[in-house]
Amino acid sequence: MTNTSLRRWSWIHKWSSLVCTTFMLLLCLTGLPLIFHHEIQELTSTAVPARHHPTGAQRASLDAVLATAQARHPGLFPMYVSREEDDDSFWYVSLAPRLEETEKFEVLAIDAYTAQVLPSPDFYSGFMYWMTRLHVDLFAGLPGMLFLGAMGLLLLAALVSGVVLYAPFMGKLPFGAVRRGRSARLRWLDLHNALGICTLAWLFVVGATGVVNTLAQPALNYWQEHHLKPWLSRHAGGRPPTAAERSPLDAAVRAAMATEPGMTLSYLAFPGVLAGTPMHYTIYMRGSSALTAKLYQPVLVNARSGAVEGSVAPPWYLKTLYLSQPLHFGDYAGMPLKLLWAVLDVLCIAVLGSGLYLWLRKPAMRPAAMAAARKAAA
Incomplete structure (x- = not known):
C-alpha cells in the first residue's frame, strides 16, 4: 500500500473515530446494564414481582383476565392485552376512556393463573428507564435515534479503516503484541490495536445491528x-x-x-x-x-x-x-451469552477509551517537523 493510501485511510480512521467515540462510549456504558435489564428490573423492584405457581397449575382464561381488569376500571374500554416476551405468568391489560385513545391508558398487570391484579411497574422512571432512553434516542425521539444511527455508520467506517491500517502493522510485530519498556503512549497504542482487532467481529455486528435498529420507527x-x-x-x-x-x-x-x-x-x-x-x-x-x-x-x-x-x-x-x-x-441464548456480551462490551469500552487517550496525549509536532511538513505540502 502506498504512503498516500495509508495517509488517506489514517485520515478516515482518525476523524470517524474522533466524531463518534464519545457517543459510542455512552452507548457502551448504557448498553452494559441493558444486557441484564430483566435481572436489574427485578432487583430494583421496577418489574412485576416474580410469581411461583405449582407445576401443572391451570392458567386462567383470557376472558377471566379481562373481567378482572374491567371490574377494576368499570366504564373504560379494553384496548390491548399483551405479555412480556420472556415471562408468560402475567398479562398486561390496557383500558382507556374511548376507543380512539392513543396516550392515556390504565395499564393493569394480572396474574395469568389466578387472574388477580398484581402491582404494576412504573414504565417511565427509574434507572433502567434512563439507561434505555439514553441508549435508544438520547431523550430526543426520532431525531436522536437517527443521529445515533449516523454515529454507528462512523463507527463502521472507523472499524474498516482500522483493519486496513492494522494489516501492515501486523507484518512487523507478533499478533496482539504490547511493547513494554517504551513510552506509555506506545503501550496504549499496542493495547488499543490488540483489543480492537480481538473485538472487531463482535463490534462490527453490534454496530451494524445498532444502525439497523435506529431505523425501526421509520x-x-x-x-x-x-x-x-x-x-x-x-x-x-x-x-x-x-x-x-x-x-x-x-x-x-x-x-x-x-x-x-x-x-x-x-x-x-x-x-x-x-x-x-x-x-x-x-x-x-x-x-x-x-x-x-x-x-x-x-x-x-x-x-x-x-x-x-x-x-x-x-x-x-x-x-x-x-x-x-x-x-x-x-439476549437470545440465556445468561452465558449475556455474560459474553458484557465482557466484550467492557473490552469495547477499553478500545474506545484508549483511542481517546491516544488522541489527547498526542505529542506536539516539533518546529523542524512542522516546517518540513509545510514544505512537503507546498
Missing part, C-alpha cells in the same frame, strides 16, 4: 402506512361489537395460533382501536424461539363469529429489523 411507520393500513381498511366496515356480542378471547387466540403454527401470542388489539378494525380482534403473533421472538405477524379474527379472516406477513425489511434486535443485545 420502517414500522412505512409498513403501517403503506401495507398494514390498506390491508386493514379492506375490513373496516361495520360497527364494533358490544361486550355481549364478542366471541371469547381464548377461542380467538386458538384460531390465530392454528392459522400461524409455530408462533405464539404477543398482544391483542380489541375491535375499534387504532391498531385494528371495528369488526375484528387483531392478534399479533410472534416467533416462539428466542431468536424469532420479535418476528410479528397480525391475524384478523372476526370478533363476533371467532373465524379467522386473514393475516399478513411482515416485509423483508421488518424481518431484518426484528432479527437484528436480539442479536444486538445478545
Whole structure:
C-alpha cells in the first residue's frame, strides 16, 4: 500500500473515530446494564414481582383476565392485552376512556393463573428507564435515534479503516503484541490495536445491528402506512361489537395460533382501536424461539363469529429489523451469552477509551517537523 493510501485511510480512521467515540462510549456504558435489564428490573423492584405457581397449575382464561381488569376500571374500554416476551405468568391489560385513545391508558398487570391484579411497574422512571432512553434516542425521539444511527455508520467506517491500517502493522510485530519498556503512549497504542482487532467481529455486528435498529420507527411507520393500513381498511366496515356480542378471547387466540403454527401470542388489539378494525380482534403473533421472538405477524379474527379472516406477513425489511434486535443485545441464548456480551462490551469500552487517550496525549509536532511538513505540502 502506498504512503498516500495509508495517509488517506489514517485520515478516515482518525476523524470517524474522533466524531463518534464519545457517543459510542455512552452507548457502551448504557448498553452494559441493558444486557441484564430483566435481572436489574427485578432487583430494583421496577418489574412485576416474580410469581411461583405449582407445576401443572391451570392458567386462567383470557376472558377471566379481562373481567378482572374491567371490574377494576368499570366504564373504560379494553384496548390491548399483551405479555412480556420472556415471562408468560402475567398479562398486561390496557383500558382507556374511548376507543380512539392513543396516550392515556390504565395499564393493569394480572396474574395469568389466578387472574388477580398484581402491582404494576412504573414504565417511565427509574434507572433502567434512563439507561434505555439514553441508549435508544438520547431523550430526543426520532431525531436522536437517527443521529445515533449516523454515529454507528462512523463507527463502521472507523472499524474498516482500522483493519486496513492494522494489516501492515501486523507484518512487523507478533499478533496482539504490547511493547513494554517504551513510552506509555506506545503501550496504549499496542493495547488499543490488540483489543480492537480481538473485538472487531463482535463490534462490527453490534454496530451494524445498532444502525439497523435506529431505523425501526421509520420502517414500522412505512409498513403501517403503506401495507398494514390498506390491508386493514379492506375490513373496516361495520360497527364494533358490544361486550355481549364478542366471541371469547381464548377461542380467538386458538384460531390465530392454528392459522400461524409455530408462533405464539404477543398482544391483542380489541375491535375499534387504532391498531385494528371495528369488526375484528387483531392478534399479533410472534416467533416462539428466542431468536424469532420479535418476528410479528397480525391475524384478523372476526370478533363476533371467532373465524379467522386473514393475516399478513411482515416485509423483508421488518424481518431484518426484528432479527437484528436480539442479536444486538445478545439476549437470545440465556445468561452465558449475556455474560459474553458484557465482557466484550467492557473490552469495547477499553478500545474506545484508549483511542481517546491516544488522541489527547498526542505529542506536539516539533518546529523542524512542522516546517518540513509545510514544505512537503507546498
